[in-house]
Amino acid sequence: MPSRPDPATQTxxxxxxxxxxxxELLALSELSQELTxxxxxxxxxxxxxxxxxxxLGTSRSALWLISEHDRRxxxxxxxxxxxxxxxxxxxxxxxxWLLERLDGEPRIVFAxxxxxxxRAISLLIRRESIALFAPVLSRGEILGFLAVGPRxxxxxxxxxxxxxxQTSLGMVGVALHNTKLYNRxxxxxxxxxxANENLMELDRLxxxxxxxxxxxxxxxxxxxxxxxxxxxDKAPHDPETGEFLTAALSEALSLKGxxxxxxxxxxxxxxxxxxxxxTGDVASTLRTYFEERLPGVTHGLRELAFHxxxxxxxxxxxxxxxxxxxxxxxxxxxxxxPEGTRIEIRVSPDEAHxxxxxxxxxxxxxxxxxxEHMKDLFDSFSQVDGSATRRVxxxxxxxxxxxxxxxxxxxxxxxxxxxxxxxTFSLFLPVA
Amino acid sequence: MSDAFGITEEVRGRxxxxxxxxxxxxxxxxxxxxxxxxxxxxxxxxxxxxxGVTFMASSGLGSLLSLAEEFRQSECRVRLASPSPAVESVxxxxxxxxxxxxxxxxxxxxxxxxx
Numbered sequence: 001m002p003s004r005p006d007p008a009t010q011t012x013x014x015x016x017x018x019x020x021x022x023x024e025l026l027a028l029s030e031l032s033q034e035l036t037x038x039x040x041x042x043x044x045x046x047x048x049x050x051x052x053x054x055x056l057g058t059s060r061s062a063l064w065l066i067s068e069h070d071r072r073x074x075x076x077x078x079x080x081x082x083x084x085x086x087x088x089x090x091x092x093x094x095x096x097w098l099l100e101r102l103d104g105e106p107r108i109v110f111a112x113x114x115x116x117x118x119r120a121i122s123l124l125i126r127r128e129s130i131a132l133f134a135p136v137l138s139r140g141e142i143l144g145f146l147a148v149g150p151r152x153x154x155x156x157x158x159x160x161x162x163x164x165x166q167t168s169l170g171m172v173g174v175a176l177h178n179t180k181l182y183n184r185x186x187x188x189x190x191x192x193x194x195a196n197e198n199l200m201e202l203d204r205l206x207x208x209x210x211x212x213x214x215x216x217x218x219x220x221x222x223x224x225x226x227x228x229x230x231x232x233d234k235a236p237h238d239p240e241t242g243e244f245l246t247a248a249l250s251e252a253l254s255l256k257g258x259x260x261x262x263x264x265x266x267x268x269x270x271x272x273x274x275x276x277x278x279t280g281d282v283a284s285t286l287r288t289y290f291e292e293r294l295p296g297v298t299h300g301l302r303e304l305a306f307h308x309x310x311x312x313x314x315x316x317x318x319x320x321x322x323x324x325x326x327x328x329x330x331x332x333x334x335x336x337x338p339e340g341t342r343i344e345i346r347v348s349p350d351e352a353h354x355x356x357x358x359x360x361x362x363x364x365x366x367x368x369x370x371x372e373h374m375k376d377l378f379d380s381f382s383q384v385d386g387s388a389t390r391r392v393x394x395x396x397x398x399x400x401x402x403x404x405x406x407x408x409x410x411x412x413x414x415x416x417x418x419x420x421x422x423x424t425f426s427l428f429l430p431v432a
Numbered sequence: 433m434s435d436a437f438g439i440t441e442e443v444r445g446r447x448x449x450x451x452x453x454x455x456x457x458x459x460x461x462x463x464x465x466x467x468x469x470x471x472x473x474x475x476x477x478x479x480x481x482x483x484g485v486t487f488m489a490s491s492g493l494g495s496l497l498s499l500a501e502e503f504r505q506s507e508c509r510v511r512l513a514s515p516s517p518a519v520e521s522v523x524x525x526x527x528x529x530x531x532x533x534x535x536x537x538x539x540x541x542x543x544x545x546x547x
Binding site: 060 | 457458459461462465489490491492493494495497498500501502504505522525526527528529530531
């Protein structure tokens with residue numbers, strides 16, 4: 001019969017267990033507190049994964065979301081301890097196999113279950129040292145899934161760790177669902193504001209059109225009125241002709257009055273497109289833009305990051321036009337890259353020109369642009385895929401428009417791209 | 433000691449010494465991860481001096497484990513130096529001494545990496 005451990009050893013063991021439970025409770029408490037603050041999809045993913053890794057004692061984790069467009073193609077949100085491209089490939093390879101197991105009964109799927117699956121999946125999971133997968137659920141619906149590596153110091157996952165994992169998954173499911181809703185709301189607000197701005201622009205164009213038409217109508221009308229007056233002044237007329245001429249003159253004068261009223265109105269509302277170049281801080285302008293744009297981009301399951309070098313000099317630019325330009329570049333990056341792409345706005349001094357210009361890069365790690373399309377990138381109505389079957393809508397005006405805006409602010413817009421690696425659009429603005 | 437998080441960076445040959453101070457938690461963990469990953473992408477070794485860490489939450493430990501794993505897969509190395517009691521107790525609790533390489537001082541860590 002094995003001997004019982006002495007009381008001191010038993011006490012130490014018990015104290016250690018208590019400390020471990022305390023660590024798990026503190027971890028859950030941290031997660032629950034911080035999740036109520038974070039409303040950025042990628043921030044939630046970072047928080048969840050770091051918290052879980054520290055809670056369980058594992059050095060590898062990744063989190064994917066199921067795309068609303070295609071359930072078989074998961075979008076990698078974040079991976080830690082697993083290289084990003086490797087994690088994206090792992091998610092793509094395992095998604096169908098995993099979802100088959102999760103659809104009927106959402107549960108934790110251990111890596112050992114993959115041994116029965118296709119050999120390629122099993123080998124991949126072993127190579128990347130994945131211990132288990134778990135679904136992220138919200139209201140019974142699978143939002144995404146998680147993979148974690150083995151525990152690096154404390155043996156296999158036991159019932160207590162798995163219970164803590166389930167609790168964390170429940171919290172993050174609600175947080176991701178809320179974040180997606182919040183992002184959609186913010187993006188809808190932004191779209192409404194843009195639609196409103198477009199309506200105002202249309203209104204201005206209407207006034208300009210009216211003004212032009214007005215001038216075109218007034219000149220011949222003046223001739224008509226003058227001719228009628230000459231004819232009336234010439235005596236004698238027969239009474240019927242005099243009556244017709246008087247009526248014609250009266251209507252012509254009335255028409256002239258209406259036209260003048262219309263002209264006054266359109267002059268008041270007309271506001272020709274003018275650039276107001278002012279000295280300002282590019283970084284703070286774009287940081288505000290980034291904060292407003294972030295929810296919409298992440299809602300489309302692309303990551304948007306912002307980085308500004310410290311102590312940048314002031315530059316000369318038109319704030320509204322700069323925002324339009326950068327927005328066109330970000331729109332372009334969103335339109336022509338798949339979900340899961342990382343887009344970064346980076347503001348830095350242009351070291352190649354002795355810091356006499358400020359450089360604004362919009363970089364993505366998408367599929368890149370084929371070299372043969374680089375030369376006509378900024379032409380109006382040019383799209384890389386001009387075929388009738390192209391998957392992205394729009395008239396190809398975005399980059400041409402951005403290029404015109406850059407020129408009007410005495411700036412330069414340039415692009416470089418490497419197929420398979422991504423693209424960078426760089427705007428150079430003169431410092432003040 | 434202040435709880436405000438901060439990192440100072442010092443280059444010693446092919447090694448970067450990061451002195452971390454304050455609370456290493458959900459707010460600061462992504463920052464530490466970003467700085468560490470940047471050093472790895474420059475193909476430099478890393479020493480994390482954790483003597484100034486006043487509190488380490490689960491997320492903070494997660495970022496340390498993630499960095500250790502990333503460096504393990506690369507040709508660069510990472511060592512932790514003089515962890516504060518707040519760090520040491522969590523590492524001890526989860527038996528992470530074998531996974532994380534820990535030295536008593538930053539000089540020892542730098543010496544181990546530079547020789």
